[in-house]
Amino acid sequence: MTDKTQVRDPGYRDAMGRLLVLYTQIDKLIMEVCGEKIVSAPDESAKLALAKQVGDESRHVSIQRQWVKQFGTNPAPVISPTQEDQIRDHFRKLPWLDFLADMYVCVEALGSDAVEQIVPLADPGTRESLRIPLTDELNHIHFGISRLKQELAKLSASERHKFLDGLPGRIDKISRALHDLGLNLPGMFEAVGANYNALRQGVLARRDDLLREISAPIPQP
Numbered sequence: 001m002t003d004k005t006q007v008r009d010p011g012y013r014d015a016m017g018r019l020l021v022l023y024t025q026i027d028k029l030i031m032e033v034c035g036e037k038i039v040s041a042p043d044e045s046a047k048l049a050l051a052k053q054v055g056d057e058s059r060h061v062s063i064q065r066q067w068v069k070q071f072g073t074n075p076a077p078v079i080s081p082t083q084e085d086q087i088r089d090h091f092r093k094l095p096w097l098d099f100l101a102d103m104y105v106c107v108e109a110l111g112s113d114a115v116e117q118i119v120p121l122a123d124p125g126t127r128e129s130l131r132i133p134l135t136d137e138l139n140h141i142h143f144g145i146s147r148l149k150q151e152l153a154k155l156s157a158s159e160r161h162k163f164l165d166g167l168p169g170r171i172d173k174i175s176r177a178l179h180d181l182g183l184n185l186p187g188m189f190e191a192v193g194a195n196y197n198a199l200r201q202g203v204l205a206r207r208d209d210l211l212r213e214i215s216a217p218i219p220q221p
């Protein structure tokens with residue numbers, strides 16, 4: 001049997017280990033935040049989608065925890081408990097529409113985009129550990145973006161424009177908050193073989209695609 005944990009160099013292994021722990025911590029936070037949101041979600045279809053997502057994220061946490069253990073890297077948290085509290089608190093306070101924007105555009109869609117860009121550079125074991133989570137994330141993104149579009153369609157034209165005009169600023173704010181966590185993301189991404197600038201450009205292009213998609217009217221049957 002080949003050892004799936006055999007990787008090229010210690011720098012790669014440490015940095016990939018840190019990114020995997022970060023991804024696991026974020027999935028766990030998403031699980032908790034979505035679990036809390038079930039009660040105040042506006043209708044049953046939203047509650048069911050959130051509950052399904054809680055189950056998916058729980059599975060992602062188990063898969064990643066198991067893989068980090070096998071990978072043999074430092075399992076210590078990357079985000080501190082205080083930072084975790086701040087993130088939970090941010091999402092807890094958000095009204096439904098803002099929750100959809102921050103959770104599904106910023107965290108799920110743009111976060112997954114960054115992870116997907118890492119997949120081709122990753123060792124086989126890490127790639128395999130990301131297969132199920134990244135497939136589920138596509139469903140979460142689909143729910144969040146289509147639900148956001150439905151909610152926007154219910155607003156008056158001026159309210160909709162106001163929200164859409166503020167959306168790039170919301171995305172920038174979350175992105176700044178992520179960098180303010182002091183994680184040295186550029187260093188971690190470069191150490192696993194990514195070109196951080198190209199990765200950033202890829203995420204920005206995805207952001208522009210999402211903004212176009214969200215602004216486009218829902219096609220009438």
Ligand SMILES: [Fe+2]
Pocket residue numbers: 027056057060133137
């Ligand atoms: Fe996940």
Ligand SMILES: [Fe+2]
Pocket residue numbers: 030053057108136137140
């Ligand atoms: Fe997700």
